[in-house]
Amino acid sequence: MKKQIRLLVNSEEYDLQLEPNRLLLQALRDDIGLTGTKEGCSIGVCGACSVIIDGRVVSSCLTLAVACQGKHIETIEGLAKDGKLHPLQQAFIEYGGFQCGICTPGQIMAAKALLDENPKPTEDEVKEWMSGNLCRCTGYYKILESVMAVVNNKISPDFQFRKREQQARIQSLDVYKSVAKTE
């Protein structure tokens, strides 16, 4: 039987009718449409689905949505403010913290939970903390560098997200795809 529930995600309220077996992960992605949070292993090992609930990083794939009534949920979509990226997002771009990108939202949310609590962790503390977030491209050192760049205040102050350049790259991929198809 569906239950009426109100979720507070990135300071916005969402009223939903959900089955009790709906996980927070699916509620975020499929009911609310915030698809930044990813499903990886779905059994709480890989960290791809990490979100922050009441200040603590948790696996949204193991959290029942109906159990989240009244809790403050933060997802990757809540980080950028007024078109400006969160320092961690910027660092991941500047320092190559992601490759395929599927683990990235989880990595960034886990790192944010750490830095919110301890803004000056050591490298070892970051490694230990981030051990619950797997990267199958194995870009761990770039991820570590990205987090440490925020810790040591090494991100560019005048960073501009190169939107036009990104779009050009995506378009070139589309061209490549259409060529591949005709061949």
Add this chain to the structure above:
Amino acid sequence: MYPAVFEYLKPSSISEAITLLQQHGEDAKLLAGGQSLVPMMKLRIARPRYLIDIHRISDLNYIREQAGQIRCGAMTRHVQIEESELIRDRVPMLCEAASAIGDAQVRNRGTLGGGLVEADPSGDYGAVVLALNAQMKCISPRGERVIPAADFFTFAYTTALESDEILTEVIFPFPDSNSAGVYLKLERVAGDFAIAGAAVQIGLGQNGVCSTVGVGVTGAATIPQKAVSVESLLQGKKITPQLIDEAGRLIQEGAEPIEDTRGSASYKKKALSAILRRAIAESLRRAEAKRSS
């Protein structure tokens, strides 16, 4: 991936939870932190028709000091144990075990009671409650009872709890003030369950002789074990490297580990022996440091 359909019940008190358990018996499961139960439900290893979520019962979440004991509500999360000054001060081994569980995501949600009741043969808390002679306070419609740690685990994933009974509190007596303890585990990869783990609390009397000792191990059998043979070997003696080696041999001979993806039985026996020897040496070192400080 989804769990099968279930009815979600959220009692707000212990007595309400017990009434629900009584009503639904074997068809119901209590949901604590959900870090093992939810994966099991997704994989259809567990398929409860009723899921009783007890995370909002605040009477189950506390850490307090009382009459020479630390009392922890069963729904105390691993991270709360890890961060508790009181526990770090009084039973540091318990802090170490909590920090060694899974990853940050698991420790933020998983609970002390959930971990104990799950009774995973490779779980971390089992060895600790056995080494410290902790007691499990349980409530059922028939009233309250206290189960000593040594009687709590009955088989892999099985405890002495009845189907309508709830573990509400874990009671840790303060270890002797002249003693020190450690929990060590060997993992295959970061955040995994233990291949082998050892919890050792050693007290030193006059002339550096071992005056009190508690040893619990995980990975020796289908349930965590109180290593009675090792305890009686060390009790009353000066702990030398030779005696530590002897303890390692003893535990290895008596162990019957489960073969699984974490290793063969013969590998796990050796791993257990190594981790126990390390734990004895470390807790001895800490006890000596305490004595000379």
